[in-house]
Amino acid sequence: MVYRLLADIIIVLHLAFVAFVLLGGFLVLRWRKAVWIHGPAVLWGAVVEWAGWVCPLTPLENWLRLKGQAPGYTGGFVEHYVVPLLYPEALTPAIQVVLGGLVILVNLLVYGYAFRVGRRRAGVPGSSPEDAG
Secondary structure, three states, X not given: OHHHHHHHHHHHHHHHHHHHHHHOXXXXXXXXXXXXXXXXXXXXXXXXXXXXXXXXXXXHHHHHHHHOXXXXXXXXXXXXXXXXXXXXXXXXXXXXXXXXXXXXXXXXXXXXXXXXXXXXXXXXXXXXXXXXX
């Protein structure tokens, strides 16, 4: 019973990490120092997708499930929990490359916006349309 509960906690943490990787860039708009935590998380998430690696949380969850006499699963967290929700077919390497690229693109856009807003607030010349012309 305890092992199953721990495995469920790992699932929640894993899902929270995935959400943080995807959406955590918006924290940078409010708290600029979040980039020091979020940036490496984005890189990790993209590299895991691009390389086809399995996140270390997946084997931990499976081990806990097996210790709790519940069936584990093969593949990674995304393939097991997220893909069935978002995609009707199995995850392919091409989709993984696209997902990794989207993670980087979305967060670069948010970081760029945060950087521009921060420059405007700091009064840096050339950072607003009025200063450009």
